[in-house]
Amino acid sequence: MTAAQSSELDGFASRVLDVVDAIPPGRVMSYGDIAEYLGEGGPRQVGRVMAVWGGGVAWWRVIHSDGTPAPGHERRALAHYKQESTPLRTGKTKVTVDMRLARWTG
């Protein structure tokens, strides 16, 4: 099969996954940060990559700029955060990541 046919990792997707894999435990990066770090695409493109190929990397380390984890995986993400001692902000009705401390830039 050719490259165009298969849904293989594009250059962009490959780079995104590489960056996510480089994020150290206890740290996180926002979608926009990754896009800016790569200097290409945009936050939504990073989100799309994570939605399709994110299963092979530490997806819980990729969150919104607010500190809100990926939709549908909040519970699973929280478990990882506790496991990695990620800086958290425990609110009354929701728990988010403290971006001020957890935000990581290569």
Place this chain on the structure above:
DNA sequence: GTGCTGACACAGG
């Protein structure tokens, strides 16, 4: 080619 949708970001309320 056109329009909608999406694991987003930012500003307001």
Place this chain on the structure above:
DNA sequence: ACCTGTGCCAGCA
């Protein structure tokens, strides 16, 4: 903390 509107980029019918 939550919702709405606007801007941006790419995939898909």
